[in-house]
Amino acid sequence: MEYKETLLMPKTEFPMRGNLPNNEPKRQEKWSEQDIYSKVQQRTEGRPLFILHDGPPYANGDIHMGHALNKVLKDFIVRYKSMSGFQAPYVPGWDTHGLPIETALTKNGKVKRKEMTVAAFRKLCEEYAREQVSRQRDQFMRLGVRADWWNPYITLDKAYEAQQIKVFGDMAKKGFIYKGKKPVYWSPSSESALAEAEIEYQDKRSASIYVAFGIKDGKNVLAGDEKIIIWTTTPWTIPANLGIAVHPELDYNVVLVDDNKYVVAAGLLEKLKAEFEWENPQVVNTIKGAELEHVVAEHPIYGRDSLVMCGDHVTLEAGTGCVHTAPGHGEDDYIVGQKYGLDVLCPVDDKGNMTDEAPGFEGMFYDKANKPITEKLEEVGALMKLTFITHSYAHDWRTKKPVIYRATAQWFASIANFRTELLQAIKDVEWLPTWGETRLYNMVRDRGDWCISRQRAWGVPIPVFYEENGEPIITDETIDHVSALFREHGSNIWFEWETKDLLPKGFTSEHSPNGEFTREMDIMDVWFDSGSSHQAVLEERNDLTRPADLYLEGSDQYRGWFNSSLSTSVAVSGKAPYKGVLSHGFALDGQGRKMSKSVGNVVVPNDVMKQLGADILRLWVASVDYQSDVRVSDKILKQVSESYRKIRNTFRFLLGNLHDFDPKVHAVKKEEMDEVHLFMLVKLNEVIDKVKTSYDQYQFSNVYHTIHNFCTIELSSFYMDLAKDTLYIEHADHPERRAIQTVMYESVLALTKLVSPILSHTADEVWEHIPAVREDSVQLTDMPEAESFGDVTKLKAKWQHIMSVRDDVLKALEQARNDKKIGKSLTAAITLYADGDVAQLLEKTPSLEKLFIVSGVTLGGSLTDAPVEAIAFENLAIVVDKAEGETCERCWVVSTTVGTHDKHPGLCTTCHDTVETYYQD
Template structure:
């Protein structure tokens, strides 16, 4: 007889190897065929809504690891919510306007803008944007992200633009929108104004100059032979200087050096002395900043006055305490200039070149002008010191080139009138991590007005008409009309038609008695686009609602989408657009460096999926502390793949050992052995912990809990000793059915618990479970923890036993290394426990030989009675020897009963009974 044919070995078609790069696309095709998104929504349609509103990625280029991290995290949450009592629709979106698409066409596609009208160029931008959306959509779907991919929101769609116009109109109606001449971040490389969210800081080498301004009218406080010393790192702004700012409460010293007199803040005299390498410095006079107010100095280059003003923004952190003030090139400069009635001089054009308002430097690029201006200051003996410093400087986040502050006529959203409402909304929102509240609160508290206009072609037009007097016209009638036009024709109609064809029919306005109107040509900041999504998506669509339950984006969006969405929503509704905000860090390489093509350390999602599979990427996302910056590398992903392999093998074992089991054969909990109930207790704890972790967005806790459950509770203990029952005993043996009952519970629960994370693998497992009726695990709910009587007592007892078992396994390993035994089944162990451990062992009704996976076991005496050769542990001493008897040919246990049955001479008595009976 071939005894191996009598064993009840695992049987399953579920493959050991995942082969995910090949199998996942097949699973996704099945999802497409069954329209899984629609089926999930239909199943949950009568439940309360949970809305995770997608922050739109920019539609340009392939997705990167940051995209993958973000979309997978969202998918975890949406999938979990739809399995836990909610209807959780997920509508993905794309941000599609702005400079990168214009640049892609002109540089990459070689489109000549000069040969096209604005409308024609915008049409090409639209076509390109849709191409990018289609490309990114397929990549996101390949990640296994479930959503309404056929009906996403896209910021260039007519219905979206129509709602955006409504948001703008409502803000204008409340007086929050205005046009004004103010200095804003300006990008010469983009030839456009920028919002704060479009600024990033990089190191830049700049000239550092100290300049002396001769006093022209000292107002009886300063003599005419005194110079007021300023410091700046932007020499190109000197031609725009109209004043000098001092702090009213600071003390200033007039110091004399080599017959010359200079004014410097007293607190900075020592630092300036060191910088200038002065000797024999004498303090001639000390005055308060307030005493210097309205003193007039002479501009060092031009026949022009420079007024001394008092400003609270002046500090002694660096420089001289006397601040060079050019109202056309700085926010603080502008504000104090307005207070003192200065004009707004801005002698730099939109491309960054000096204009005729900077005599002597006209035509020079502002950065090149630094040298010429510095040389001129030296020539007129106004340059006191020149050096160079490396410092953090604002750059255009798109072109990566330096920006400047430049005063231009722009459209602004003023938040001062509802700033307190914004701060209240921040406080009412739940922030994860908690520091997000402080971060955004401080931003709102400190931010100035929002520049929302851009001098570009590709974007949503600012829907403003101008009358014959040049004043802007924004009325309910014009806003509604333009919104309806955009909904019907798209925003390109603004550039295809003249103002007279865009104005409402029969519209009249007192500013245009002759009925002549012109239109604004600027477009809106793209952050106004995406920041309007709470209305253009959450209100526009019937399957969503405002406010959303959750916004989830990278930590850079505190100054971006979280901020712009809050501003527009509070302005329009008085409330935040979200109930909660969750943020994640950035994806870095394995050494914690930013990914860069030049360094060659970029990990590409598509490459990972082609080599390892999307579920490995998803499991990596679950494994990291995503609220901080996260690391990813080939080596890290290989480690994750190893964890995946263990989880997959666990599923395969569970499936294989349930091949001859049906749910109606499951035993009642009270009929299970204590060790089986112990495993149900552990399973229940896993269910509770995992669901709580999902609720708190703690995915790394789920990763570790599932991994530990599979490798420690199951693989290293329960499944390990269960093989002796599952394979060896008769098919209907009660102990075997007890174990199968636990495996059945575990298989269903574990598949459901990992479904949001290992979306493909969970569905693959589900398809191999014969006793489920649902066609996908996505169409069931999370498992409920099962009641087990005396769960706490059982767990306490068996946790203690597990600790003892660890000691036994260590003793067996030592004996194996010492060549005392081979496999553990060849061993016999003698235990010398302390009294507490002895009571524990005596209370275990299950076969201790099975639990320890040895062929011989006995309690040979008390702890103190152990022989010298015994291995000593805290609770027990152990002697490992070889078991007596012969090895059973069927179960491999060493037994003295082998050969007792003459008809089955090579097997033990247990196996002979099973074989004979069956």
């Protein structure tokens, strides 16, 4: 007889290797054939809705690790919620307007922009954007993200644009939209205004100059022979100077130096003394800033008036306490200038060149004008000092070139008009991490009005008409009409049709007696596009609701999408568009550096999936503390792959030992189980409870570590290890074997469901091999419910103690193996010496041989009885010897009963009896 044929060895078609790069696409094809997204929605219909609203990635280029991190985190949540009592539709979106697409088309002369109409160029932009959407959709789907991929929202779609026009109209109706000439971030390299979210800061070397302004009219406060010293790092704005700001409550000194009198803040005198190397400055007068109000200084180049004004923005942090004020080139300058009735002078054009309003410097690029302006100041004796400093300066996030503050006629959303409501809405939202609330609150509290117009071609036009006298027309009638036209034809008609054809039929206006109208040709800031999605998507679609339960994006979106969405939503609905906001950090390389092609440290999601598979990438996302910046590298992914292998092997072992198990027939009742099996079920249910709580709290690393530890420690290293002999050697229906299989069945069923949101491909693969499951996919099931076992405190304490003792025994066996005293553990017989709790534990625990996987266990007495050669631990001493007897050819146990049976001399008594009873012909 071949004894191996009497062993019930594991049998499963679930492969040891996942071969994920090849098998995942096949599984995704199956999901597509099943229309798994629709099936999940149908199964969960009628449940409470959970809406995670997708922040739209920009449709340009392949996805990067930040995209992968974001989309996978969202998929975890949506998959879990749909298995936890909710209906969780997930509608993906794309942001498709803006400069990057214009640049992509015109770069390298691909498209001759100036040789075509705006409408023709926009059509090329749309074609390109849709190609990018398709490209990115394939890559997101390859990640295993489950979504309504063939019915997404795209900001260039007609219905979306129609709703965006409605948002603009609602805000205008409430008085939140206005046109004004004021300084905004302006990018000469893009020839457009920019939003705060489009600004990044880089170091820049700038001239630092001190300039003296003579006095024209001292208003009986100054004698008239003084000079006020200002400081600036933007000499090119000196031609735009119309005033000087002082703080009303600060003291200002009139300082006599070498027959010259200078006015500076008293609190900065010592610093300026060193700066100008003044040897003997004498303070001849001290005046409050408020007294200097309305003093008239003289522009050092042009001789025009420069008005002294009071402003609370003036500080003693730098400069002289007398602030150069150019209302066309600074927000504080503009505000104080408006208060005192100054013009908004801006002698710089769209391209950044000085205009004829800066005589002597016309045509110069603003940055190039710094030197000649400084030289002119020196020539007229006004330059006090010139140095250079390197400081953090605003740059265009797309072109990476410096931006300027420049006053132009722009459309604005007046944040000031509903700031109180915005701040309250922020307080009503749940923020994770909690610091997100403070971050956005401070941003909204301190931000100026939002410039929403852009001087570009590719975007949603600002739906404003103008009367013959230049007055803007924004009425319910025009907004509704334009919205309806865009819903039917799309926004390109704004650039194709005549103005009269865009207006409601028969439209008239008292200020256009000739019936002549024009239209605004600027487009809306792309942040207004995506920021309108709460209405264009959540309100537009029947399967979604506003507010969403959750917005989840990178931490850069506090000043981006979180902010713009909040502004438009509070403006039109009075409430935030989200109940909760969750943010994540950035994906960095293994050393914590920003990924860069030039550095060569970029980890590309597509490459990872081709080499390792999407489930490895998904497991990496689950393993990191995503609320901070996260690191990824080949080494890190290799470690994640090893963790995946251990989890997969656990599933394979469980499945392999359930090949003859039918839960309806073979499951053992809890009350009929030995303690070790109950202990494992208790541990399993603790895992269920902890994992579900972690999912609820979006703590995915806790999910990962809990499942990984249970698979590798409690299951692999403990339970499955000691269960092998019983599973393989006992007859099929042995009560212990069926009890073990019952535990394993419940474990594989629960673990597959618990891991499904993370290892979506692997979980579905496991599900196909679990006996007696009815559903086509684990995605069509609910999370397991944790079962109560009553008070299990003593049971847990006992078996945790046993596991600790077992660890000591295994260490002793390993030491004996290293000393060549034994081979495999079954060749060993051990003698244990212990006192107190450990001694009682060993005496009361049956089947110690199976627990320790040895051929003999003897309790030798107390610790004081242990011989010198014993391997000592804190509460236990162990002597490891070779077991006496011969090795059984069936179970590999060393036993003195081998050779005592005539019929099966190579078997121990236990195996002899089993073979005789169950395996005779």
